Amino acid sequence: GTQGQKGSKGSSGPAGQKGEPGLIGPPGPPGPAGDIIQPLPIQTSKKSRRSPDMQDDEPVDYGMEGMEGMEDIFGSLNNLKLDIERMKFPLGTQDNPARTCKDLQLSQPDFADGEYWIDPNMGCLGDSFKVYCNFTAGGETCIYPDKKSSGVRISNWPKENPGSWFSEFKRGKILSYVDIEESSISSVQMTFLKLLSSSARQNFTYICHQSVAWYDAKSDNYDKALRFLGSNDEEMSYDNNPFIKAVSDGCSLKQGYAKTVMEINTPRIDQVPIIDVMLNDFGDANQRFGFEVGPVCFLG
DSSP, rough: OOOOOOOOOOOOOOOOOOOOOOOOOOOOOOOOOOOOOOOOOOOOOGGSSSSSSSSSTTTOOOOOOHHHHHHHHHHHHHHHHHHHHHHOOSSSSSSOOOOOOHHHHOOOTOOSSSSEEEEEOOOOOGGEEEEEEETTTTTTEEEEEOOSSSSEEOOOTTTOTTTTGHHHHHHHTOOOOTTSSSSSSSSSHHHHHTOOOOOOEEEEEEEEEEESSSTTTTTTBOOOOEEOOOOOOEEOTTTTTTEEEEEEEEEOOOSSEEEEEEEEESSOGGOOOEEEEESOOOSTTEEEEEEEEEEEEOOO
């Protein structure tokens, strides 16, 4: 018979296996030049550097300068450790003062009331100063007025006028305060002591003969009450300060000799110590007064 017609094209077969890798190509062009890194300098002593007369096989001595530097570091660390120990456990001595009496009481609870050294700003020991620590009252730091500020004897004050500040009297002055050794206390240390305190108190004793200090029982008012000037130049009296109280007020009756004890116990630390006082009830022939200024005691 005759040959039939050519059949249609069949479908594609499956993909063959992966061929072998080709030959490695030629190397590429060189890259850009890199940055030059300087080698670290090795510090050696003059003795350790090789000199021309050294033998090649002689070992190189790199010196002790590095170790000497380490000794300085360890010495500084040891001093820092000692400083921290002193701060944690002060003794209240001149070479190991506390920041405040409260700090001293916390680290040395068995210490008795007495005189101790403090350094509120914890700077150099040269500005530390001695105070009275009242541990019985909770760790108060007490500073006393100087001798000329501690008070005046009772007198009729014939040359002075009622309503005057004591600093305006001929024998008067601004009240100032010192440490136990009668040395002045720097304003920086006083500022730090106040910053470390939460309250402060101070007593003022008025010694009288028919002269009112605070309350006037006959007139039933406080018109002739003492006025105090605080360290912050704030005037303080019955009419504007709730932190002033009469602990005892024998002068209120105006009968013979007596005394009134005023106490300023304030959370506003900048109000104390008082630096001046205004006297308001004297001038009559039978009237006399004197006063005593107590220490200011700060409590942390």
